[in-house]
Amino acid sequence: MSYAKQILAGDTASTVDAGLLAATIEALSDCAQACTADADADLREDDAGSMVTCIRLCLDCTDVCTATVGVISRRTAYQAAVTGRLLEACAATCARCAEECERHADMHPHCGICAQACRRCEQACRNLLAAAMS
Amino acid sequence: MSYAKQILAGDTASTVDAGLLAATIEALSDCAQACTADADADLREDDAGSMVTCIRLCLDCTDVCTATVGVISRRTAYQAAVTGRLLEACAATCARCAEECERHADMHPHCGICAQACRRCEQACRNLLAAAMS
Amino acid sequence: MSYAKQILAGDTASTVDAGLLAATIEALSDCAQACTADADADLREDDAGSMVTCIRLCLDCTDVCTATVGVISRRTAYQAAVTGRLLEACAATCARCAEECERHADMHPHCGICAQACRRCEQACRNLLAAAMS
Amino acid sequence: MSYAKQILAGDTASTVDAGLLAATIEALSDCAQACTADADADLREDDAGSMVTCIRLCLDCTDVCTATVGVISRRTAYQAAVTGRLLEACAATCARCAEECERHADMHPHCGICAQACRRCEQACRNLLAAAMS
Numbered sequence: 001m002s003y004a005k006q007i008l009a010g011d012t013a014s015t016v017d018a019g020l021l022a023a024t025i026e027a028l029s030d031c032a033q034a035c036t037a038d039a040d041a042d043l044r045e046d047d048a049g050s051m052v053t054c055i056r057l058c059l060d061c062t063d064v065c066t067a068t069v070g071v072i073s074r075r076t077a078y079q080a081a082v083t084g085r086l087l088e089a090c091a092a093t094c095a096r097c098a099e100e101c102e103r104h105a106d107m108h109p110h111c112g113i114c115a116q117a118c119r120r121c122e123q124a125c126r127n128l129l130a131a132a133m134s
Numbered sequence: 135m136s137y138a139k140q141i142l143a144g145d146t147a148s149t150v151d152a153g154l155l156a157a158t159i160e161a162l163s164d165c166a167q168a169c170t171a172d173a174d175a176d177l178r179e180d181d182a183g184s185m186v187t188c189i190r191l192c193l194d195c196t197d198v199c200t201a202t203v204g205v206i207s208r209r210t211a212y213q214a215a216v217t218g219r220l221l222e223a224c225a226a227t228c229a230r231c232a233e234e235c236e237r238h239a240d241m242h243p244h245c246g247i248c249a250q251a252c253r254r255c256e257q258a259c260r261n262l263l264a265a266a267m268s
Numbered sequence: 269m270s271y272a273k274q275i276l277a278g279d280t281a282s283t284v285d286a287g288l289l290a291a292t293i294e295a296l297s298d299c300a301q302a303c304t305a306d307a308d309a310d311l312r313e314d315d316a317g318s319m320v321t322c323i324r325l326c327l328d329c330t331d332v333c334t335a336t337v338g339v340i341s342r343r344t345a346y347q348a349a350v351t352g353r354l355l356e357a358c359a360a361t362c363a364r365c366a367e368e369c370e371r372h373a374d375m376h377p378h379c380g381i382c383a384q385a386c387r388r389c390e391q392a393c394r395n396l397l398a399a400a401m402s
Numbered sequence: 403m404s405y406a407k408q409i410l411a412g413d414t415a416s417t418v419d420a421g422l423l424a425a426t427i428e429a430l431s432d433c434a435q436a437c438t439a440d441a442d443a444d445l446r447e448d449d450a451g452s453m454v455t456c457i458r459l460c461l462d463c464t465d466v467c468t469a470t471v472g473v474i475s476r477r478t479a480y481q482a483a484v485t486g487r488l489l490e491a492c493a494a495t496c497a498r499c500a501e502e503c504e505r506h507a508d509m510h511p512h513c514g515i516c517a518q519a520c521r522r523c524e525q526a527c528r529n530l531l532a533a534a535m536s
Contacts, residue, residue, distance in 0.1 A: 003302035003385035007309055007378040029297050034271035036341045041275055043457060044343065049450045056210040056445065059461070064220060066334060067201035073304045075312065076190040082230050085223035086198060092215045110275045117271040137436035137519035141443055141512040163431050168405035170475045175409055177323060178477065183316045190311065193327070200468060207438045209446065244409045251405035324478040332488060335469035344458040350498050353491035354466060360483045 002026060004073065014075060020131055025069055027117075027124035031094060032065040034117035038101065041110040054104060054111065057097040064093045065121060078132055087125045087132075094122035136160060138207065148209060154265055159203055161251075161258035165228060166199040168251035172235065175244040188238060188245065191231040198227045199255060212266055221259045221266075228256035270294060272341065282343060288399055293337055295385075295392035299362060300333040302385035306369065309378040322372060322379065325365040332361045333389060346400055355393045355400075362390035404428060406475065416477060422533055427471055429519075429526035433496060434467040436519035440503065443512040456506060456513065459499040466495045467523060480534055489527045489534075496524035 005022035008014070014021075039058035042051040068090045071083055078084070098118035105112030139156035142148070148155075173192035176185040202224045205217055212218070232252035239246030273290035276282070282289075307326035310319035336358045339351055346352070366386035373380030407424035410416070416423075441460035444453035470492045473485060480486070500520035507514030 003298055003381050004305045006381045007302060007305040010378050011309065011312065013312075025301055029301055030271055033293055033297055033337065033341065034275060036338055037272045037275040039461075040342045040458070041279065043454045044279065044281075046451075048454060049448075052445045052450060053210070056208045056442070059441075060205045060208060060210055060216075062338075063201040063204035067197040069301065070197035070304055070330075071194045073301065074190045074194060074308045076187070076194055079226075079230065081226045082194075082223065085219060085226055089216065089219035089223050092213075092219055096213065096216055110278050113271050113274045137432055137515050138439045140515045141436060141439040144512050145443065145446065147446075159435055163435055164405055167427055167431055167471065167475065168409060170472055171406045171409040173327075174324070174476045175413065177320045178413065178415075180317075182320060183314075186311045186316060190308070193307075196472075203435065204438055204464075207435065208442045244412050247405050247408045321478070324476045328473045328476060328478055328484075331469040331472035335465040338465035339462045342458045342462060344455070344462055347494075347498065349494045350462075350491065353487060353494055357484065357487035357491050360481075360487055364481065364484050 008073075011075070016078075016128075016131065020128060021072065024124040024128045025073060027121040028065045028069045028072075028090070031117045031121035032062045032069070034114045035059070035061040035065070035097065038110050038114035041108070045108060051104070051108075054100050057093075057100050058114065061093050061097040061118060064090050068125070072128065080133070084129060084132065087129045091122045091125035091129070094118040094125065098122065142207075145209070150212075150262075150265065154262060155206065158258040158262045159207060161255040162199040162203045162206075162224070165251045165255035166196045166203070168248045169193070169195040169199070169231065172244050172248035175242070179242060185238070185242075188234050191227075191234050192248065195227050195231040195252060198224050202259070206262065214267070218263060218266060221263045225256045225259035225263070228252040228259065232256065276341075279343070284346075284396075284399065288396060289340065292392040292396045293341060295389040296333045296337045296340075296358070299385045299389035300330045300337070302382045303327070303329040303333070303365065306378050306382035309376070313376060319372070319376075322368050325361075325368050326382065329361050329365040329386060332358050336393070340396065348401070352397060352400065355397045359390045359393035359397070362386040362393065366390065410475075413477070418480075418530075418533065422530060423474065426526040426530045427475060429523040430467045430471045430474075430492070433519045433523035434464045434471070436516045437461070437463040437467070437499065440512050440516035443510070447510060453506070453510075456502050459495075459502050460516065463495050463499040463520060466492050470527070474530065482535070486531060486534065489531045493524045493527035493531070496520040496527065500524065 035058040101111040101115035169192040235245040235249035277286040303326040369379040369383035411420040437460040503513040503517035
């Protein structure tokens, strides 16, 4: 069990399931790491010049996932227009980055791995959104 | 003229006005700085315990503004569901942080200053959104 | 195996052991998450006003760990004055945050958990430093 | 006067000059923005493949400057091994990024602008270090 999950589990007043929250934080954090590593792996390729869109999307994805980890880790009162909108933006960014990475997966295995991280994170954001809305 | 603005102005192929983009980047960056400083100023107050909501919103706002600076600085192809959604989330976060800071402005001048930074940033995000949509 | 680790393991030209690098990235990322969660848990306590030093150190630690994940994930040529110095700063920040969290561990279990994350991260940074120097 | 500067100026108990601190925060923030924009401008060039080192250093520089803004904005008690080490790492990162950008300045004006932002930030970090040590 991650450190963050243990800390969140101790917050008995929270209305969001600690396991779901911790799973989302982990998926976001894994995705941010994968995208940073994939952007750099793209730069190492001989055809770096043709990976520009992939690099940009990976950098965008790291930025948005990192912010989202911060925001959902805090017990700021949930508002659909604020946290909800951010989770939607994050899921969309992950989806878009995944699509682009999938296009390069045959040629560059690191892009295939990154796409998996993005898809898992997209789903985690949608799961948290669904729980918060209900 | 800021360094980033000079760099952006050199990108003659961009479809977004460099001045508008640079103004948004500056407002986001100023807001992120102000919120970091205001969260810390809140912690210095004798009634820090009653400033918890303000501190959380300031930390959220810094996270979201920092991510948004990164994303809008890159020439990733604009998509309403991705960049647009993030700008909406950022404007909403700034608005919410401003509301809370305004409640403390009489007692704590630093909150009044932070509220100004948030309101200006909210407007800058909305201006960029309007331009991107048109 | 984490996504980032799989991506790093594919870089056969790297002179740093992929396992060591991935372990450091994971420790840094876990520590950043734990510190964000602990700062917020501190804010939830009735004695939030007496947790100010702990909150500040946790926020500092998240900032430095997040930057360090980015820097060590890239294959920028290692220089002791640059990456090495950052790893030293990160280890010192983690150590200091751990010390403060340990002081509160009896009263606030979340601080004890955060201290563990910081100590593990401090050690991971020192291990990577030792490997890079040798 | 920036919002952050106004907030910092209100902290009459601080032992660091608010003007010096605000100037450093501004230089760090400007440098982070410039490096993000320059990394993206490098990606736009026909010879993006030959700009890989520059892109990596710019991304590293943004990460370290962003963390340093956060840390120096908080009134965590100054320790040379912690904040001082981070400021040294940041100055070294800026210096190294500036060197690389200067190599491309003739061909790519955006690199020349970025180099200026990095040099100014390096100096600001050294000025704050000198003041903190005295």
